[in-house]
Amino acid sequence: MPSLTKSADQPRLIVNSSSSRFAVRTALETLTTQLSEWGMADEKLSEVELVAAEALNNIVEHACEGKDGVPFSLTATRDSELLRLDIQDEGRAMPGWQLPATAEPEADLPKLDVIVADLPEGGWGWLLIRDLTESLHYVRVGAVNHLTITLPWNCS
Template identity: 40%
Template sequence: MPRIQIDIAKPSRREEARRITGHNELRVIFPNTPLAVRDALRTTMGGLQHLQLTEDEAGTVELVLAEVMNNIVEHALAGREDGMVELQISHGPSGLRCCAYDDGIAMPGNRYPVTSPPQPDVPLLDQAEGGFGWFLIRTLAEDLEYIRENGRNCLKFRLAVGRNLRAS
């Protein structure tokens, strides 16, 4: 079974004020296998349960994270046995801020793909590669940003969910 590292950040005194106003951080590190993605997704969703997201919000989070993590494993880290994926999620008043890191190959043109939406009259197998997944990510995520720095990929985005929660 793949090893998954989970870190729920404990804030320092200086960060305590941020935590009290609703900022929490979850960090999950896992190897680049489809099974590890599934386990990491289950672990991540469990780590976000305290936010009491609605069913629709949880579905949005799960869908976007699954697309992002599977893209990393299938494309950036394809064919590598040593690759690791790191997912960092923090919660605040604007929702969930997410960062997915890997040391795989860069995205073509050093930017995330901008594709057309799926065509409803075209059979699923004939749809353009990457079109539907990236369409979902771009539609459901906000503040999407891709950075390639020091041999690492970083995809940052925000999911506008859990915004009406008060810190306990």
């Protein structure tokens, strides 16, 4: 079960948890409930949930290598026009200690020239995250990964 902190001086939500089968779902439910209370439109809420789900599931699956109990935190901070998600985890570093390359977005796409049954289930996460966000920043400090995602508050 995640712990929850709300800041009185600035709209901020902090969810501390650890990797498990249900941790991402619980963190997402907590995030979307708070964003709704802050007045985020349903359409934008769905986009934010998708971005956060992709990032958190990548952490549990890849950084934490599917192991239970690896600590992670999700901090959501709102200002008048932006939402910032700061995600930290103690899993493995990103390959090359950087976000996947963006020079040629088409190169990151899964193969689509196959029959529907053979379409890949995965491989869409970073493409979706990049498409729905204003900015992404990743850094590894010591044994902790730091991912910052900035999204517009309102629908575009």
